[in-house]
Amino acid sequence: MLALLHAASSSEVSHLRVDDFDPINRTIHLGKRPHPVLLDPDSWSVLPCCRAHRESHRTDNPHVxxxxxxKFGRAAASTAYVSHILDPCGVPAPDAAVHPPGRAGEHLNTLDPRLVAVTFGMDPEGVMIYLTDHVDPGRLPEPNAP
Structure with a gap:
C-alpha cells in the first residue's frame, strides 16, 4: 500500500519503525522525507494487521x-524481502527510486510538482527527477502547430 499509494521505496518500508507513526494525525515518517506523510484510510487500516503480525512474533524489534x-534482533527486514513480499499475488513492489508508482506518477504529470512533493512528504527536488521519465502526450504541442 505504501509503495503504490505513497511512492514508498522498498528501503523506506523495510526501515519503517513502530514509533514512526502518529496516530493522532494519521501520518508516518518515511525514510529521509522532510515531512510526515498523511495516510489515506486504506493504508491506515493495514496497520492493525502489521501490529498483530509483530505481536505474533513476540519481538522487541522496533520495525513494523x-x-x-x-524477530530476534533489532535489524530491519532486508530490502529484497520487502520488494518480493507481494510476488505470490502477482503484484511487483515498485521502487520509488527507479519509478514513481501509482498516484505519485499520475499526479506528477497533471499537477504542480511542488504540490505532489508536499502531498507525499518529499522535497520538490526529489520529485522533479521523475518528470523526465514521462511526458503526458496531452501536454505536447501539435506536430505542425504554428
Missing part, C-alpha cells in the same frame, strides 16, 4: 515488518 530472522 518483522521476519523469522529479524
Amino acid at each position: 515488518i518483522v521476519t523469522k530472522i529479524t
Whole structure:
C-alpha cells in the first residue's frame, strides 16, 4: 500500500519503525522525507494487521515488518524481502527510486510538482527527477502547430 499509494521505496518500508507513526494525525515518517506523510484510510487500516503480525512474533524489534530472522534482533527486514513480499499475488513492489508508482506518477504529470512533493512528504527536488521519465502526450504541442 505504501509503495503504490505513497511512492514508498522498498528501503523506506523495510526501515519503517513502530514509533514512526502518529496516530493522532494519521501520518508516518518515511525514510529521509522532510515531512510526515498523511495516510489515506486504506493504508491506515493495514496497520492493525502489521501490529498483530509483530505481536505474533513476540519481538522487541522496533520495525513494523518483522521476519523469522529479524524477530530476534533489532535489524530491519532486508530490502529484497520487502520488494518480493507481494510476488505470490502477482503484484511487483515498485521502487520509488527507479519509478514513481501509482498516484505519485499520475499526479506528477497533471499537477504542480511542488504540490505532489508536499502531498507525499518529499522535497520538490526529489520529485522533479521523475518528470523526465514521462511526458503526458496531452501536454505536447501539435506536430505542425504554428
